[in-house]
Amino acid sequence: MPRGTQARREAIVRLATTSGLASVEELSATFDVTPSTIRRDLAQLESAGELARTYGGAMAIVAHPEASLRQRLGEAFEAKSAIAKWAAAQVGAGETVLLDAGSTVGALAHELRGARDLTVATTGMTVLEELAGAERVHVECLGGTLRRLSAGFVGPLAEAALSRMTFDRVFLGADGVTADDGICEASLQQTRLKELMTRRSDAVYLLVHAAKLGRRPFHAWARMPERWTLVTDAAAEPSALAPFRANGVQVVVVGTDGSAI
Amino acid sequence: MPRGTQARREAIVRLATTSGLASVEELSATFDVTPSTIRRDLAQLESAGELARTYGGAMAIVAHPEASLRQRLGEAFEAKSAIAKWAAAQVGAGETVLLDAGSTVGALAHELRGARDLTVATTGMTVLEELAGAERVHVECLGGTLRRLSAGFVGPLAEAALSRMTFDRVFLGADGVTADDGICEASLQQTRLKELMTRRSDAVYLLVHAAKLGRRPFHAWARMPERWTLVTDAAAEPSALAPFRANGVQVVVVGTDGSAI
DNA sequence: CACCGTACTGCGCGTTGTGCGCAAAAATCG
DNA sequence: CGATTTTTGCGCACAACGCGCAGTACGGTG
Numbered sequence: 001m002p003r004g005t006q007a008r009r010e011a012i013v014r015l016a017t018t019s020g021l022a023s024v025e026e027l028s029a030t031f032d033v034t035p036s037t038i039r040r041d042l043a044q045l046e047s048a049g050e051l052a053r054t055y056g057g058a059m060a061i062v063a064h065p066e067a068s069l070r071q072r073l074g075e076a077f078e079a080k081s082a083i084a085k086w087a088a089a090q091v092g093a094g095e096t097v098l099l100d101a102g103s104t105v106g107a108l109a110h111e112l113r114g115a116r117d118l119t120v121a122t123t124g125m126t127v128l129e130e131l132a133g134a135e136r137v138h139v140e141c142l143g144g145t146l147r148r149l150s151a152g153f154v155g156p157l158a159e160a161a162l163s164r165m166t167f168d169r170v171f172l173g174a175d176g177v178t179a180d181d182g183i184c185e186a187s188l189q190q191t192r193l194k195e196l197m198t199r200r201s202d203a204v205y206l207l208v209h210a211a212k213l214g215r216r217p218f219h220a221w222a223r224m225p226e227r228w229t230l231v232t233d234a235a236a237e238p239s240a241l242a243p244f245r246a247n248g249v250q251v252v253v254v255g256t257d258g259s260a261i
Numbered sequence: 262m263p264r265g266t267q268a269r270r271e272a273i274v275r276l277a278t279t280s281g282l283a284s285v286e287e288l289s290a291t292f293d294v295t296p297s298t299i300r301r302d303l304a305q306l307e308s309a310g311e312l313a314r315t316y317g318g319a320m321a322i323v324a325h326p327e328a329s330l331r332q333r334l335g336e337a338f339e340a341k342s343a344i345a346k347w348a349a350a351q352v353g354a355g356e357t358v359l360l361d362a363g364s365t366v367g368a369l370a371h372e373l374r375g376a377r378d379l380t381v382a383t384t385g386m387t388v389l390e391e392l393a394g395a396e397r398v399h400v401e402c403l404g405g406t407l408r409r410l411s412a413g414f415v416g417p418l419a420e421a422a423l424s425r426m427t428f429d430r431v432f433l434g435a436d437g438v439t440a441d442d443g444i445c446e447a448s449l450q451q452t453r454l455k456e457l458m459t460r461r462s463d464a465v466y467l468l469v470h471a472a473k474l475g476r477r478p479f480h481a482w483a484r485m486p487e488r489w490t491l492v493t494d495a496a497a498e499p500s501a502l503a504p505f506r507a508n509g510v511q512v513v514v515v516g517t518d519g520s521a522i
Numbered sequence: 523c524a525c526c527g528t529a530c531t532g533c534g535c536g537t538t539g540t541g542c543g544c545a546a547a548a549a550t551c552g
Numbered sequence: 553c554g555a556t557t558t559t560t561g562c563g564c565a566c567a568a569c570g571c572g573c574a575g576t577a578c579g580g581t582g
Binding site for chain 4: 024035036039040043055056
Binding site: 010014052053054055059077125128129131132133135138139140141142143144145146148151153155156157158160161164 | 279313314315316320338342386389390392393394396399400401402403404405406407409412414416417418419421422425
């Protein structure tokens with residue numbers, strides 16, 4: 001293979017990200033190759049997600065907050081966004097809150113970017129990325145083993161860090177939830193960590209969109225404390241909510257604008 | 262029927278910013294107008310700076326808020342990349358390595374993405390992001406307080422996590438380094454953490470491009486251990502390297518292809 | 523050293539998106 | 553109601569694109 005291929009592609013990405021925009025003709029002249037070759041490079045780099053093509057060139061792909069969020073949140077974007085808005089409104093000035101991993105809680109972090117005088121501790125990469133640019137929010141990462149499926153941290157380091165802090169509120173996500181068994185996750189590491197998180201917090205919120213109510217996709221369970229708040233969206237069937245209310249769970253159903261119904 | 266023209270254009274912007282990408286054909290079908298009309302809309306919106314055009318559509322535009330990090334990585338990119346390549350070659354199978362925060366060490370993480378049977382612990386967001394997609398690399402985050410300037414974690418949580426692990430190698434970055442005083446950083450939190458990191462590792466490497474040799478930009482210093490390795494690029498003056506060699510430091514100068522000179 | 527497989531490059535061709543001018547339709551205003 | 557402005561649809565020339573083909577450099581193998 002011609003030696004400079006990989007180097008040229010990396011250089012293209014670098015040029016695009018630094019100057020913002022690069023034309024095929026310009027790149028062709030810079031590296032002394034034909035436009036065809038540049039086009040192939042751009043096609044390859046685009047499919048690799050490194051940059052975006054424009055008519056006649058390419059531009060840097062910038063992780064647009066809303067766009068990347070949308071991508072992660074997937075189908076239930078409206079629901080998760082509404083739930084996040086309501087949850088963000090519960091957080092008062094000067095508080096210390098704990099944020100779980102997961103896309104719904106990531107949406108909450110997105111809403112909290114503008115907060116001030118707030119301390120956020122988290123086990124989620126998504127939360128870290130959302131708050132990396134929030135100058136006025138103090139962020140503590142609990143650390144731990146990176147779990148790629150959920151983009152969060154679990155394990156002994158996270159548990160040890162948790163034992164050194166307490167919180168005004170914890171906002172949890174879940175793969176499934178039932179009134180009797182609590183939170184359902186893929187691994188016991190996750191459920192154990194979530195149980196610990198509930199014990200270290202004064203108020204416990206579970207943020208799940210309606211489709212997750214009553215779901216039992218896995219077989220690891222985390223028991224919920226005596227008092228907690230279930231936050232879901234308007235798509236939730238009353239019959240799905242009844243068991244929670246019967247067990248004394250505070251249930252909040254959120255409209256599309258983020259207000260409680 | 263120009264009734265909803267303005268409304269349609271606003272909707273286009275909204276669609277582009279929420280879904281990240283919108284094609285001409287898709288938009289044409291959505292609003293039931295011809296592709297020509299959509300193209301005119303996009304041309305108008307582009308010149309107004311509301312979005313960016315791509316081949317066959319448009320995407321959300323974003324002001325570059327995080328350009329600072331990319332820009333920093335852009336400085337001395339060749340040097341950092343070469344240093345990272347050499348450093349990656351030092352890591353053997355089955356090892357456990359510790360990676361500092363910073364752009365040069367981030368470049369090392371980039372090189373390690375393809376590794377297998379490797380455990381990486383880190384205090385750097387950049388490293389986490391680089392390795393988030395590396396399926397075969399086990400990643401441990403040490404946690405701590407997020408320090409935005411360096412995109413890394415410092416403080417008690419990081420130090421506590423560090424005391425529970427040891428490493429085959431540690432790869433450090435620095436804002437400046439001298440033969441007599443060691444590593445120079447902006448805060449004592451950082452230098453204290455780096456000192457701890459050197460104590461927990463069998464082999465210590467400092468990755469700095471030539472411009473940082475002898476620099477003293479701040480007034481917090483971390484002392485280096487008895488034996489350590491300075492890795493820099495070919496732009497380093499022999500006179501800048503002499504003091505390190507005189508102090509018994511192992512000095513490695515790397516060529517642009519990542520091989521030691 | 524000859525051989526072969528892989529990966530990349532350059533070139534030509536058909537396809538596709540794009541910009542522009544023009545005429546018709548809709549909305550605004552006197 | 554008629555004039556003006558804005559917007560829309562359509563056709564055309566042009567530029568960019570994707571794809572297949574042939575040629576070439578690099579690395580491994582007998």
